[in-house]
Amino acid sequence: MLTLRPGEESRRILRLAVPAFLALVAEPLFLLADSAIIGHLGTGQLAGLGVASATLLTAANLFVFLAYGTTSIVARQVGAGSERGAVEAGIDGTWLAVALGGVVAVATALAAEPLCRLFGSSEAALGYATTYLRISSAGIPAMLVALAATGVLRGLQDTRTPLVASVAGFTSNIVLNLALVYGLGWGIAGSAWGTVIAQTGMATGLVVVLVRHARRAGAHLSPHPGRVLQAAVTGIPLLVRTLALRAILLVTTWVAAGMGDVPLAAHQVAATVWSFLVFALDALAIAAQALTGKALGAGDVPAARSATGTMVRWGVWGGAVLGVLLLSVHTVVPAAFTDDEAVRSALAAALVVVALGQPLSGFVFVVDGVLIGAGDGRWLAKAMVVTLVLYLPIVLAVHASASALLGDGGVAGQARALSVLWVAFTAFMAIRGALFWWRVRGDQWAVTGAAR
Known part of the structure; x- marks a missing residue:
């Protein structure tokens, strides 16, 4: 049984909670900036972004278990003293994210217009929403991989790396939006492509960190079908x-x-x-x-x-x-x-x-x-x-x-x-x-x- 010195428990909680809080707050702040960029294009574009982003976030948030469930599984392995088991469990969750992301991305792209039409928006807004959702669906696999990798790192008691990834990802998203929307004149399509590129970069950075953990722990990087299926059932x-x-x-x-x-x-x-x-x-x-x-x-x-x-x-x-x-x-x-x-x-x-x-x-x-x-x-x-x-x-x-x-x-x-x-x-x-x-x-x- 582990006995903590006075104040040590509080420091452990703060060491995890403070970076997590900053990462959580960064997301809505940068999303507000994203909306402001599109809002200057016109009301129709902003309404279209609202419809498309609501659909996109719903598709991603349904699989939030990739972060939450992975954190629990990995943290248990860490507590049991098995870093290799922890990392391999996280890798299984990441491969599951890739599989689910691919299926959801294709389904969302094919059904983009019917999904957006459910909101009952105007035809002008519908056109913008469909364009944004169809393009940004390509970033869904990266969104789910980022969720899974974040869950792994949290389970490894590391909330600072996800914070760095969040700030870098959302900052690059703003820069790309400004460059593609206004610089190249791509309009709402430029915003969608900027989002896809930023999400892919964020997921790639997190995966690189995860691979380093795997090499250090001697963990296998290849998917294990049985364990991936078990992660899905879990x-x-x-x-x-x-x-x-x-x-x-x-x-x-x-x-x-x-x-x-x-x-x-x-x-x-x-x-x-x-x-x-x-x-x-x-x-x-x-x-x-x-x-x-x-x-x-x-x-x-x-x-x-x-x-x-x-x-x-x-x-x-x-x-x-x-x-x-x-x-x-x-x-x-x-x-x-x-x-x-x-x-x-x-x-x-x-x-x-x-x-x-x-x-x-x-x-x-x-x-x-x-x-x-x-x-x-x-x-x-x-x-x-x-x-x-x-x-x-x-x-x-x-x-x-x-x-x-x-x-x-x-x-x-x-x-x-x-x-x-x-x-x-x-x-x-x-x-x-x-x-x-x-x-x-x-x-x-x-x-x-x-x-x-």
Whole structure:
């Protein structure tokens, strides 16, 4: 059993969480810059980018288990003292990313127009969206390889290399966009090609680092069909978890859309703010994945529980601080997004609920990371499906009472309706938190050994 000196546990957590946080924050900031470049081409191009990027990110995020699941498996091997086993497990996950990426890329390119048409955008925006999605689909294999390689490095307790790769990748993306969109006059197609080139470069850099680890550990680089298939099967529970979570987010947006343009616009911004705050809390979740997997791989349950307790406290207090900060500016933030007074009012009301729910979010995201690190994917999948089933009656009740909540459709009614929807969404987080609390207080998640 490993006994840590006072303060050492905190330093280990910070050593993983801080670079992870910076990498997570870098992505939305550079994506905003990307949108600004396209936005100066025209409204149609920007709308097309919105449709295409939503489709592209959905296709990639469905396979986030390539990062999360790989982190858990690799960290367990590290804890068990097998660097070679850790790296070979990561290589199997990377080969799986190549296979999945190829299939998804071809399917997305062939179905680009029908997929974009589902959003109901104008014909002009549809044309731009189809062009962008068809070209950028070529970068999907690189996106998935980057996810897998990042998961391997996190499992090896290295979050600095993914940070460097993220900053380099997103910076080059901006430079390429400026050169291709404006310099060569390729328009939105230039932005798509810039994205593909940047993603490929980022994935290549991460793979180079992974190969160095493999050579140092004496690990085989060739794919092992049986282990690659096992990696795919292992990822299914996390895929189910992600699908259920996406369903919850989509049905919430659907209810907001039924309330009218003003609540929908305000909801989109509130959801963006919520997502941005999640990036900060998710850094602790990434540290939780790596540290939990390593501790359980070493057979050290007390260390896993100690780190969990520390990170949960940090998550809750971090969420509380973020909540207080958001409350202090909840009437100021809306002005940065819209000039519409009705949208501002609805958004300000929603942000109050978002702020109050941040301590709960801190708990949920940290424990989610702990359970992913423990390889508790099957339970996570079941819990998310149960959460979806329990949440649907709540959110559908809000949908059914939308007319009463909106009243005469004035500003006050729109703010009230959106606030109630966000209270319902917070109930989803509360259900998830209750299930997580029940699970983590027991011992069934804390399975030790090099493999779960």
